[in-house]
Amino acid sequence: MAIGNPAAPKILPEHASLSMPFTDWAFVRLDENGQPHPKLALAWQTTDRRTWTLTLPPNIHTHDGQLLTTERLRASLLEHARRNTQFQIWRELQSIQAPTPTTLVLQFAQPSSVVLEALSRVPQQMEAPALSAGPFRLVNETATRLDLAAFRDFWKGPPRLAGIRYDLYPSARAAWAAFLRHDADYLVDPPPDVLTSLAQDPGIHVHHFNPWQFYLLNFQVAHPALADVRVRQALNLAIDRKALVQRLFADYAQQPEYTRLTTAPFAPGYWAAQDAAPAWPYDPAAARALLATARKGHHEPLELHCIVVGQVQVLSDIGAALEAQLERVHVRLRLEALPVAEYMQRVFSGDFELALSPMTMGYGGALWPYAVWRSRDDHPLLGSGYTATDAALDALYYATTPEAERQAAQEVVKTMRRNPPAAFLMPKPMVTASHAEWLIETSPVSTHDFADQWALKGFTPCAAP
C-alpha cells in the first residue's frame, strides 16, 4: 500500500513521526474521551496514582530480533525520562522495578493523573536503545519516501499488509493529485476544498477521525506588549474563528467536529473539560476598545511578530487570514516563516512574540498543557505567567480522583479564558481517503489506533465494489 502524505513539519529527526505509529507500540492507548485501554500493557494497577504496576505479555520481540525484556523496557523508560524532562511526570519518576519477567513497577514522587497519558507515548523509536516492537519495521528512508515492511514476529500476529510505502509530497494538492492518479492508495489530509468531490466519488472512501490536534496562536506573555492580559483578550476577540474555519477548511467546515471552538488546550472530547466555558466570541469593537485601553497614548498600530512553520500551506493561509483579521483592530502581524527546527528552537526557548502552529494534544488531559503552560521558575519565558492557571494546572496534574481531575480541568479552562496564554483557533481536521479497493474498518480512533487497525484487521485488500 502506498500512502500519499503532504510533507509534515519535521519535528522529529527524519520522518520518524510518520512511521512511529506503525513501528512502535505504546503501553496504553487513549480513546477519544481520554480513557485508557490496553495496548502493550495488558493491565495496570495503582492504589494511590503514585505507584503503578504494569502487566506485560511474554515473549515480545523487537525489530532487532531480541526479546523485549522488562529489563530493556526499564532501561528504555529511564532513558526516555532523562530526555524528556520538559514533562513533569518524567522528572518525578523515582524508580522502575521489574519484579517478574512480565511486570514493571513505576514509582513516582507524587500522585499524578497523567501517568497513563505519558505511557501512551512510549516506548518510541527516538528513545535509545530503540525498542520498536510494532507491526511494521522501517526498512528504508529517503527525503520523500519511507518504506515499512511487515514485522512477522509481531506479538499479536503478523500484519496482513506486506508493507507500507509512505510517499511525501510537497503539498496537500500534490498528494491529492497523486491519489487521483492512483499513484497513492491512501491519502492523508486531502486539501479542504476537495473533500466534497472525494466524498461524491463512489470509488473512494473518505474516513473522518476525531481531531486530536488543533491550531493555536501562542502568546509570549513575557513580551512587553503581550504582558497586558487585555491585549491577549483583545486578540482573542479580534479573531473570527468561524470565518477562519469556513475560509480555510471549506468543505471540512461542514463537519461538526471542526466547528467546535475551544478556549483551552484540551481535545474536544476530553471528558473532564466538557462545557467549561463559552468560546471566544468574534467582537472586533470590544477588541479595539480593550486595545485602546491597554495601549493608552499609543496611536500607531500594535505590531507583533509572528513566527510560523514554513512550507505548510495551511499555516500560511491561517497566518494570512489572521493577518487580515487583526489588521481590522489595528494590529499589524509581521509573519515570518521558519524551518521547523528553527521554529521549535525558538518556541522552546521562548524567543517569540506570537507562534502559529498546530499542536498535538492527544486525547489526554494535563500532560501537554502542563508541559507548555505551567510556568517554570527555571525558565521565565515559558508558561502561562498566570498563577491561577498554574494552580489549576497543578491541581489537574496531581489530581488523585476523577472528580478532582474534572474540577481542575474546568478551572484550567476558566483561568485560560480569563487570562489567555494563547488564542486557540480550531481543531485540526483529521481526514483520510482510500480507493475503494482498499477496505478499512474505521472507528473514531487516534492515529495510534489507526495503526492498530491497519496492522491487525483493517485495510484488507479486497476487490473493488
Next chain:
Amino acid sequence: MRRALIRTLARTWRARRSLTVQFAGAIVGLAFLPMAVFGWVALQSIAHASRETAAQAYVTIATATATSLATYVEEAARNLVVLADGLSAESPIDHALDARLRHFIIDYPPFRRITLLGPEHRVLATSELVGPPATLTPRPAAWRLGNVTLTSVASDDALLPTVELIVPITSDTPATVIADLNLEHLWRTVHTLDLPSEAQAILVDESGRALAHSNPAHEAEVARGLDLHAHPLLRPGAGRATTYTTDDGTEWLAIAAPLPRLHWTLLIEQPTRAIDRPAVIARQQLTFVLIVTLAVTALVLVLVGRTLTAPLQTLTQATHALAQGERAIAVPVPAHRELANLARAFNNLVDRLVTLEATVRRQEREAVIGQVSAGLLHDLAHPIRNIVNNARLLMKLPAAACRDCLQIIEREYATIDELFDNLKEFARAATPLRSQPVLPHHVLHDLARRLQHDAEARGVTLRAAVDGAPLAPIMSDPAALRRILRNITVNAIEASQATQGTVTLTAEDTGESRELVTFTVSDTGPGLSADQLDKLFDAFRSTKRKGLGLGLATAKRLVEQIGGTLTVSSTVGEGTRCVIAVPRFKAAGS
C-alpha cells in the same frame, strides 16, 4: 427453408382452423393491430422527442454554465485589474505589499498565488510566505481578455492544471501582476452540474486539454492531462451538436458551448442509450401491455368461443353416432336460443328417424311375410290340389288304377318337400362357413354328374368344360361352393328348357397373380331383360311357375360370404352368363 416453414404453418393453420380460433383471431386482430400501430407510432415520437429534449436541455445547461464559468474567469480578471490599479497608485512599491497580496487572496480565493514582478522579472512582492524566488518568468501568453493576458493552461508542481493571469501596471516602477488562477474551482462548478444519468460535462481549454470533468471517476484522467482535441465538436468548423461513436461502440449525443470571450469550451454529452431509455422503457411497457392484452383477450375469446361451439361439437358427435346407427341419442339443449333451436331440431330429427325406421322395418317384415305367404300359397296350392283331387279319385277308382294317383301324390309331396328344403337352405345361408381345400374341377364334375339326368329330362345339354390341367385347389367352404354352383346351374337348366339349349360349366384361374378361380355358368336360354336382371337376386321373386325364388338369392348371399363376386350378363334371345369369382384364399378376417 423459411418459405417451407411458413407454408407448413399455413397448412397447419388451415387444417386446424376452427370456428373458435377464427373467431378469436379475428377479434384479437381487430383489437390488437390498431393498438400496436398506435403504440409503435407513439414510441417513435417519444424516442425522437427524447433526443430533441435532451439536446435542448443540454444546450441550455451548457450555455448557462459556460456563461457562469466565463463570468468566473472574467470576474477574477476584473478583480486582478482592480488590485493592479490599486498597486499602480502606490509608489514606491515596497515589501509591505506582501501582506496586501495575501489579504487579496483571502478576499478572493480563486487566486492561489499572486506575484508582483518588477523589471527583468524580479519579484517585488508575493503572497507566498515561504521561499519566494528572486525572479519569476511568466508562462507564454495564449490570449487576452481585455487588459488581462491569460497564459496557456499548464500543470503545476502537483500536476494539476493552472492558468496565469497577467496584468501590467504602470507606475514609476514598471511592474506586472501575475496571479495563479485556481482551476479547481472550475471543476467544482462542473461537478455540481445537475446532469441526468450517465451524462457528463467536460471543460476543455483551447488546446483540447480537459480542465474539469463532472464525473469524479474521471478526475484521475483530468489530472493526467486528458486530451480531447480529437473530439468531433472541437475540430475546426465543427458545429454545436453532434452524435458520435466511441471505440467501445457507445453512441454519444454531444453539445458544445464555447465560454463567451474565452477560448475554452464546455462539452456536455450523454450516451444515446441513456437518452433513449425512457422510450425503451415505454416500448417494453407497451409490449408487455400488448402481450398481456393479447393473451387475456385470446383467452377470453377462446373461452367464449368454446362456450358457443361446444353445442355444435356435441351435435357433430351426435350426428356421427347417428350415422353409425346409434339411435339412443339426445343432445342437451343449450341456453342460447339459436343453438337451442338447432339442438331441438336435431333431437326431433332423431325421434322422427327412429319412428320411420320402425315403420320401414315393420312394412318390410309384412312385405316378406306377404311374399312368403303368396309364394307358399302359389307353390303349395297346385300340389295340394293335385293331392286332394287324386285322393278323391282314389276313392272312386279300383285299386289297380290307384297306382298312378298315388304316384302323383308322391310327386306333389316331393315338390312340397323341395319347397321346404329351399326355405331351410335360404335360412341356413347365414350360418358360419368352413374353410378347407377344394378342387374346382372336381366340384364341376360332381355337379355335372348330379344334374345330368335332370338336364336330359328337360331336353337340355349340360356340359362341364374342364379340359386341360386340373386347377390348383382353393381354400373355401365346399358345401357353400357346391350350393352356389348348383342353384345357378339348376336355374340355367330350367331357363334353357324352353329352347332345348345348352348349359356350359367352366372353371379357370384369373387375376394378375392367379389369385382367383372363376366359375362360369352360361346357357343358351331366352335371356333376361334389364328389369329382370335388376331383380334377379331378389328373394321370393321368380319367373317360374314353381319355386319360391330363393335359389339365386341364396347363391348371391353365399358368394358374398366366401368373399367372392357374382356377376350376371344376359342378352335377350341369346342366353345368360353367370361368372362366380372366388378367391383362392379367403382374406383373413373376412
